[in-house]
Amino acid sequence: MSNAIAKTPCTIVTGFLGAGKTTLVRNLIETANGRRLAIIVNEFGDVGIDGDILKGCGVPDCPEDRIVELSNGCLCCTVADDFVPALKSLLDQNEPPEHIVIETSGLALPKPLVQAFNWPEIKTRVTVDGVVAVVDGPAVVAGRFADDPQALAAQRAGDSSVDHDNPLEEVFEDQLLCADLIVLSKSDLMTEGERKTVTAEIAGKVQRAVKVVAAEHGKLSASVLLGLGAAAEADLAARPSHHDNEAEHDHDDFESFVLDVPAQTSPEALAARIGAAVAAHDVLRVKGFVEIAGKPLRLLIQAVGNRIQHQFERPWRSGEARQGRLVVIGERGLDAAAITSLIAG
Structure with a gap:
């Protein structure tokens, strides 16, 4: 028991692209009430937009040297090279953090990351206090992940050559199945009836009792998010995954590119051009x-x-290069030239 108490608790924040993870973590930093936090943020692509957002908070209890950006690939694929060294560097600081928050990329499968906490180098030093899955409520209402299992079974029976796999659906479900707490984000953009419908849909996917809490603009108390005491790394059997029988996984269904943007005259005009690019192409996310x-x-x-x-x-x-940069993330086959042309105007 004393060994478990000595471990530094870590919270894994997972969720699909644009679900509101960074907003949630930033609010957590700003309302930690003196608790020494550290953040590991994992980006898809090579530009650290989310880490830069978090570093802009300026909260003394979470200084920039406790915000670690890892942008060399999904954490669950680079455990030995990136994740374990990052954790050890934080734990070895003169004043180590009291709690570590890990924000995964939107494409990450959480279970392999939870499994990594059993690596010998860190097993005795850290524990997964809880996995928090952030769900984009309005996106679920729009049916983005509402595949009909019966229709899918009928399609499979009717044509064995059809590729039924929906990687976005699998990522979404794996995040829910691994969660100890599910945050229904952007709840202010949903009606009460829609919130109840989405909550019921989530309950239908998750086998165990997991609380769903609604959040507006990522505002949830640290007392809700931290201190779950799940020790998830010792509870892997209760967290089934679509990828349990796979040795590894990849993200070949997704790609990203960076778009340099010169100084603009109007935020609204830029937003309209981004909207046109999103509407015309398979763009999931733009940020920068x-x-x-x-x-x-x-x-x-x-x-x-x-x-x-x-x-x-x-x-x-002062002295910062005012270089505008946008990261565009989408499904494999993005027409980067066409998207660039639309956004650039």
Whole structure:
């Protein structure tokens, strides 16, 4: 028991692209009430947009040297090279964190990451306090992951040559099945009836009793998210996965590219062009920072499907290159040239 108490608790925050993970983690940093936190944020692509958002918080209890960005691939695929060394570097600090929050990429399968906590190098030092799955409520309402199992079975029976696999659905379900707490994000964009419907749909996918909590703008108390005491690494059997019988997995169904954006004159005009690109191509997510001519603040752009948000996030720092960059994430086969042309105008 004393060994378990000595372990540093870690919370894994998982969720599909654009579900609201970074917003949730940023709010957690700002409301931790003096608890020393550290953040490991895993990005898909080679530009650290989410890590930069978190570093902009400026909260003394979570300084920049406790925010670690890993952008060399999905954490569950780079455990030995990236994840374990990152954890050890945090634990070996003079004042180690009291709680570590790990934000996975939207494409990550959480169970392999939970399994990594049994690696000998870290097993005696850390424990998975809980896996928090963030669900984009309005996206589920729109049916993005609402595959009909009976229709799928009928299709399979009717044509054995059809590829039935839906990787987005599998990722979504694996995140739910591994969760100790499910956060229904963007609940302010849903009716009460829609919230009840989505909650019931989630309950139908998850075999064990997992609480679903609604959140607006990522605002949930640290007392809700931290201190779950799940010790998930010792409870793997209760967390089934579509990939349990696979030695490894890949993300060949997805790709990303970085788009350099010059200074813009209008946030609204840029958002409209991004919307046109999303509508015309298989774009799942657009995120990044852009300079607006004459403005001292940098513009944060986040697009999920046809929902495009922009806000002035923080002042450009002295000496900081005002280089606008957007990360575009989508399904394999993105027409980068066409998307670039639409966004660039």
